[in-house]
Amino acid sequence: MTHRAGRHFLQLPGPTQVPERVSQAMNRSVIDHRGPEFAEMVLGLFDGLKWVFGDPAHVFIFPSSATGCWESALANILSPGDRVLLWNNGFFASKWGDVGRALGRRMEVIDGDWRRPADPERIAARLAADRERRIRAVLVVHNETSTGVTSDIAAVRDALDRARHPALLMVDAVSSLAATPYRQAEWGVDVTVCGSQKGLMLPPGLGFCAVSEKALARHRAGPGTPHSYFDWTAMLGENEGGTFPYTPPTTLLYGLEASLSMLREEGAEATFARHARHAEATRRAVAAWGLRNYCQDPAAVSSAGTTVMVGEGEDAEAFRLAVLERFDMSLGTGLGPLRGKVFRIGHLGDLNELTMMGALAGVEMGLRTSGIAHAPGGLSAAADFLAAT
Amino acid sequence: MTHRAGRHFLQLPGPTQVPERVSQAMNRSVIDHRGPEFAEMVLGLFDGLKWVFGDPAHVFIFPSSATGCWESALANILSPGDRVLLWNNGFFASKWGDVGRALGRRMEVIDGDWRRPADPERIAARLAADRERRIRAVLVVHNETSTGVTSDIAAVRDALDRARHPALLMVDAVSSLAATPYRQAEWGVDVTVCGSQKGLMLPPGLGFCAVSEKALARHRAGPGTPHSYFDWTAMLGENEGGTFPYTPPTTLLYGLEASLSMLREEGAEATFARHARHAEATRRAVAAWGLRNYCQDPAAVSSAGTTVMVGEGEDAEAFRLAVLERFDMSLGTGLGPLRGKVFRIGHLGDLNELTMMGALAGVEMGLRTSGIAHAPGGLSAAADFLAAT
Numbered sequence: 001m002t003h004r005a006g007r008h009f010l011q012l013p014g015p016t017q018v019p020e021r022v023s024q025a026m027n028r029s030v031i032d033h034r035g036p037e038f039a040e041m042v043l044g045l046f047d048g049l050k051w052v053f054g055d056p057a058h059v060f061i062f063p064s065s066a067t068g069c070w071e072s073a074l075a076n077i078l079s080p081g082d083r084v085l086l087w088n089n090g091f092f093a094s095k096w097g098d099v100g101r102a103l104g105r106r107m108e109v110i111d112g113d114w115r116r117p118a119d120p121e122r123i124a125a126r127l128a129a130d131r132e133r134r135i136r137a138v139l140v141v142h143n144e145t146s147t148g149v150t151s152d153i154a155a156v157r158d159a160l161d162r163a164r165h166p167a168l169l170m171v172d173a174v175s176s177l178a179a180t181p182y183r184q185a186e187w188g189v190d191v192t193v194c195g196s197q198k199g200l201m202l203p204p205g206l207g208f209c210a211v212s213e214k215a216l217a218r219h220r221a222g223p224g225t226p227h228s229y230f231d232w233t234a235m236l237g238e239n240e241g242g243t244f245p246y247t248p249p250t251t252l253l254y255g256l257e258a259s260l261s262m263l264r265e266e267g268a269e270a271t272f273a274r275h276a277r278h279a280e281a282t283r284r285a286v287a288a289w290g291l292r293n294y295c296q297d298p299a300a301v302s303s304a305g306t307t308v309m310v311g312e313g314e315d316a317e318a319f320r321l322a323v324l325e326r327f328d329m330s331l332g333t334g335l336g337p338l339r340g341k342v343f344r345i346g347h348l349g350d351l352n353e354l355t356m357m358g359a360l361a362g363v364e365m366g367l368r369t370s371g372i373a374h375a376p377g378g379l380s381a382a383a384d385f386l387a388a389t
Numbered sequence: 390m391t392h393r394a395g396r397h398f399l400q401l402p403g404p405t406q407v408p409e410r411v412s413q414a415m416n417r418s419v420i421d422h423r424g425p426e427f428a429e430m431v432l433g434l435f436d437g438l439k440w441v442f443g444d445p446a447h448v449f450i451f452p453s454s455a456t457g458c459w460e461s462a463l464a465n466i467l468s469p470g471d472r473v474l475l476w477n478n479g480f481f482a483s484k485w486g487d488v489g490r491a492l493g494r495r496m497e498v499i500d501g502d503w504r505r506p507a508d509p510e511r512i513a514a515r516l517a518a519d520r521e522r523r524i525r526a527v528l529v530v531h532n533e534t535s536t537g538v539t540s541d542i543a544a545v546r547d548a549l550d551r552a553r554h555p556a557l558l559m560v561d562a563v564s565s566l567a568a569t570p571y572r573q574a575e576w577g578v579d580v581t582v583c584g585s586q587k588g589l590m591l592p593p594g595l596g597f598c599a600v601s602e603k604a605l606a607r608h609r610a611g612p613g614t615p616h617s618y619f620d621w622t623a624m625l626g627e628n629e630g631g632t633f634p635y636t637p638p639t640t641l642l643y644g645l646e647a648s649l650s651m652l653r654e655e656g657a658e659a660t661f662a663r664h665a666r667h668a669e670a671t672r673r674a675v676a677a678w679g680l681r682n683y684c685q686d687p688a689a690v691s692s693a694g695t696t697v698m699v700g701e702g703e704d705a706e707a708f709r710l711a712v713l714e715r716f717d718m719s720l721g722t723g724l725g726p727l728r729g730k731v732f733r734i735g736h737l738g739d740l741n742e743l744t745m746m747g748a749l750a751g752v753e754m755g756l757r758t759s760g761i762a763h764a765p766g767g768l769s770a771a772a773d774f775l776a777a778t
Contacts, residue, residue: 008418015419015636026640027416029397030404030592032719063594065452065635068618080615102617197636203419205452205594205638226469226614228491229457246454247404247586249594249638251415330421 009329011359013305014198016349025258026251039242048260054183056210066195069207072230073191080104082136087118090144091335117151117300120159127163137168143176146335148307179275180303190215275303278347285378304348316343323366398718400748402694403587405738414647415640428631437649443572445599455563455584458596461619462580469493471525476507479533480724506540506689509548516552526557532565535724537696564693568664579604664692667736674767693737705732712755
């Protein structure tokens with residue numbers, strides 16, 4: 001193996017760069033997860049998580065990927081055969097639907113345009129037509145990581161309210177949390193699913209279910225699917241004392257403590273503004289290159305990642321591999337039907353302007369060396385924007 | 390907070406001390422889990438894990454606790470209503486039974502003596518009586534972490550063979566793996582469940598299901614429970630190329646790579662002999678103190694941890710807390726019905742003679758300061774044994 005000088009650019013919309021402070025926090029001896037020091041830390045984590053999610057009743061932490069929490073959300077509330085409405089506008093939304101079907105839910109999928117956000121009007125119409133109130137939950141992905149399209153969750157809540165429909169609102173905020181405003185209580189979200197390796201700047205390994213009182217009440221009332229690991233009752237009982245029903249991933253929790261401190265120190269508004277600026281710089285570069293943003297709605301562009309289309313007959317996958325080989329940068333792949341047609345630039349997590357510019361330089365030079373048709377000037381457009389604001 | 394000089398003694402039978410080499414391996418940047426470097430590492434991990442488990446057909450790695458893999462074992466093969474025979478001789482065996490019931494399995498529990506290992510004769514008799522072959526699986530805990538009792542898995546296999554019973558054999562090797570010999574293929578074990586934070590010397594956060602070809606065939610043939618996260622089919626399909634169906638916990642996998650290298654370098658026989666010696670030193674100390682080992686079968690004493698009884702009217706929990714406070718050492722608590730009646734000394738994982746002696750010194754001094762009735766001389770007995778062998 002040849003030594004590659006300098007730092008790898010992990011420019012995915014997750015997993016994101018783990019800041020040195022988080023790495024160092026995790027590089028600490030494991031302690032007894034049933035001892036007093038551990039419990040004190042855990043109770044502090046719940047406070048911090050409630051702040052990040054926007055005041056849910058509780059945030060469950062599972063040793064799992066975020067996809068595990070898709071299952072937790074569905075298994076703890078809904079029963080086999082229950083009807084669930086899913087807005088499908090991307091790879092991850094469609095995977096959440098697969099999980100629902102695996103658990104025996106009756107998934108009613110609205111196949112939305114992948115290049116656009118969820119349409120509250122269509123959701124409201126579907127709910128209004130459900131006169132017998134059979135739909136038990138509405139599932140929406142806040143930021144679709146595969147497409148770089150952000151949906152308006154407050155507007156979806158409003159659609160439920162206008163239809164006076166009692167369905168629970170469940171949101172995947174995996175790549176939006178801590179990148180763009182999220183207000184669980186204000187938006188009336190009942191379950192928010194998230195993971196550790198995105199805006200929270202941790203390695204993968206923790207999944208989160210942030211839940212409302214209404215969701216907890218439904219859980220207590222309903223039979224759910226037969227399950228154990230992702231169960232809320234056992235978890236909630238232990239969490240009250242700062243413990244878990246099974247051994248939690250100690251070192252990742254140390255990292256979470258550090259990342260929550262860092263987010264508080266930066267301040268939520270500053271974190272969101274930083275993400276928005278890097279996203280705008282990226283979009284200006286893409287536009288200057290003459291490439292198309294996959295997202296067609298200017299009001300729904302993502303602060304976490306930009307999905308960029310290549311031309312007919314060009315191979316985004318070959319481009320991505322060439323960039324990895326030549327410039328030591330990982331860009332996001334095209335997922336599902338988008339494979340080979342797009343690449344994704346992550347601007348999520350612990351990122352500053354110069355790293356962002358380095359990443360865009362890697363894209364611009366990669367476009368040149370890979371023979372992808374483009375105009376020059378993307379880098380300058382991004383620098384102009386960042387320097388002027 | 391006052392500074393406490395020196396290193397905390399984490400003397401649990403898991404989580405165990407994470408060696409510096411593993412910590413440093415984990416303290417490395419996250420890479421793209423869909424890139425070539427990651428896949429190469431993962432394929433190497435599967436090789437190493439097969440070696441540790443004793444040649445199963447495949448080892449699934451889940452981002453979960455080991456208890457998650459109890460669920461994975463039951464959900465992927467057996468259907469609701471299926472009959473499962475469980476030998477219950479400890480806290481963790483009984484918890485595995487709870488998971489089975491939560492998944493709708495018909496748990497047939499043999500309530501064994503918690504102070505003794507599984508009795509192959511009783512298992513053979515129960516299987517012989519099952520003339521209609523309704524029992525689909527037999528569940529046994531190899532080393533019961535709560536009691537310090539190790540069962541003979543080869544003898545349990547022999548019981549199944551003598552009864553010519555087709556039930557699958559599922560074993561919890563959470564605290565035995567890499568501490569005491571384990572031979573999945575030779576013993577005809579179909580599913581072995583394990584976790585990362587014990588003999589593998591990692592922080593908690595990874596669960597393992599090591600499976601036989603027979604277990605995979607049953608999985609392919611049967612309906613299972615509705616589930617998704619712990620599914621074997623999706624996982625196996627991805628694992629063949631060194632990937633996962635969802636984002637894996639990258640840093641823990643870095644640590645696993647290091648710990649597998651360390652185990653290979655020490656050599657399996659040396660690792661087992663080291664554990665056996667520390668366990669014997671601990672038992673000699675316990676005997677010299679005049680305290681009783683909870684395990685009543687000298688052939689079944691555990692290499693991973695020793696469960697020590699205190700006298701009537703004495704409080705093991707107060708003793709444990711006093712040792713934590715005064716000597717900065719975590720001993721294992723008494724679990725379930727054993728709470729307050731026993732404490733547990735872990736001698737599992739990355740441990741040498743001097744740390745072992747320091748831990749036993751903490752116990753001896755703690756017994757003195759806590760007023761637990763005991764004779765002096767435990768430390769010397771342990772030192773005599775270690776120095777002479």
